[in-house]
Amino acid sequence: MRAALTTAGTLGALHALNRHLERSGGPPRTALGGERRRYRWKGGEIAYSVAGEGPPLLLVHGIYAGASSLEFRRNFGPLSRHFTVYAPDLLGCGASEKPRRRYDPEDVTSQIEDLVREEIGQPVHLVASSLSAALALPAAVRSPRLFRSLVLICPTGLGTLDRPSGRLGEAVYRLLVSPLLGDLLYHALVSHRGIRLYLERMAYHDPSRVTEEIVEDYHRTSHGPNAKFLPAAFVAGKLNQPALPYWTQLRQRVMVCWGREARTPPPSELGTLLRYNPRTAPRIFRDAALLPHDERAEDFNREVADFVSAGRIKTPERNGKRPIEKGDRS
Numbered sequence: 001m002r003a004a005l006t007t008a009g010t011l012g013a014l015h016a017l018n019r020h021l022e023r024s025g026g027p028p029r030t031a032l033g034g035e036r037r038r039y040r041w042k043g044g045e046i047a048y049s050v051a052g053e054g055p056p057l058l059l060v061h062g063i064y065a066g067a068s069s070l071e072f073r074r075n076f077g078p079l080s081r082h083f084t085v086y087a088p089d090l091l092g093c094g095a096s097e098k099p100r101r102r103y104d105p106e107d108v109t110s111q112i113e114d115l116v117r118e119e120i121g122q123p124v125h126l127v128a129s130s131l132s133a134a135l136a137l138p139a140a141v142r143s144p145r146l147f148r149s150l151v152l153i154c155p156t157g158l159g160t161l162d163r164p165s166g167r168l169g170e171a172v173y174r175l176l177v178s179p180l181l182g183d184l185l186y187h188a189l190v191s192h193r194g195i196r197l198y199l200e201r202m203a204y205h206d207p208s209r210v211t212e213e214i215v216e217d218y219h220r221t222s223h224g225p226n227a228k229f230l231p232a233a234f235v236a237g238k239l240n241q242p243a244l245p246y247w248t249q250l251r252q253r254v255m256v257c258w259g260r261e262a263r264t265p266p267p268s269e270l271g272t273l274l275r276y277n278p279r280t281a282p283r284i285f286r287d288a289a290l291l292p293h294d295e296r297a298e299d300f301n302r303e304v305a306d307f308v309s310a311g312r313i314k315t316p317e318r319n320g321k322r323p324i325e326k327g328d329r330s
Helices: 002-022 105-120 130-142 166-176 181-189 192-203 212-221 229-235 267-276 297-310
Strands: 035-041 044-051 056-060 084-088 124-129 147-153 253-259 281-285 324-326
Touching: 035 105, 044 105, 056 105, 056 130, 084 105, 105 124, 105 130, 124 130, 130 147, 147 297, 166 181, 166 229, 181 229, 192 212, 253 267, 253 297, 267 281, 281 297
Parallel strands: 056 084, 056 124, 124 147, 147 253, 253 281, 281 324
Antiparallel strands: 035 044, 044 084
16 A cells, blocks of 8 residues: 555656646747748648748758757848748747647648648748758659759758668657656756757757757747657657658759768768759858758858859869868868
């Protein structure tokens, strides 16, 4: 009897701790500026920001714990001087609805495709980051008229996050979505310390760029009811998708941007993209990792504006020379 009471008390304390941690983030900030709107998608309500005038430009953030459109904090405003810029929080992220569901690759692909078709209502120039870049490719292939050009930032699917998760992934997923231990593991992952470690060691090349404000933004967006379900699918490999089956079918102009110091995925995977689609325009940004659009925002914004506005690809010579590196004076 005593053991049963002790167990019940422990479980009750864990439940209370998890609920406290779940509410500890506070409401997500919406610091991009522009007008905030809501899109009633079939899977849930999606929040997005819009600003500017000119050709429509859609910014789609990557997928990870704490992901949101704030990834484009240094791009949204400057690019809105030239374009009508749309920046959504994907379902399960930021200020969008966070349903309790099992996410799969088509969830992200359809969101991007339907947002353009139903909400924006005209073809866009797409800028997509990391895993979202890979998950946007099926939409660009099956609905080519919706996407005028593609700018892909450190895209996965070429040796990174390109294979089914298998039994191990299923076990990891079940653990993460479990109500007690899964909640504890998730809250450890998205603690202030956990977020800072990820940003300093993986996302950014220069750890001094990881300010308290940025850590707090990620902490806020990663908390709240059901916030763990999309990150759980990501960590367990449930959103993995190969890029090459779609790469050779693209009709659009494509520019691929990479931070030279990125490790997962590494810029060496650019060679595979160029081999299968030699019309691709590669851009490598020195002193940057997975977020060249943040660490080298001025160069990145200029490259995107030039690429989208020019209507042609500035392709560097391929006779053994390396791709253009932004900030490289050599």
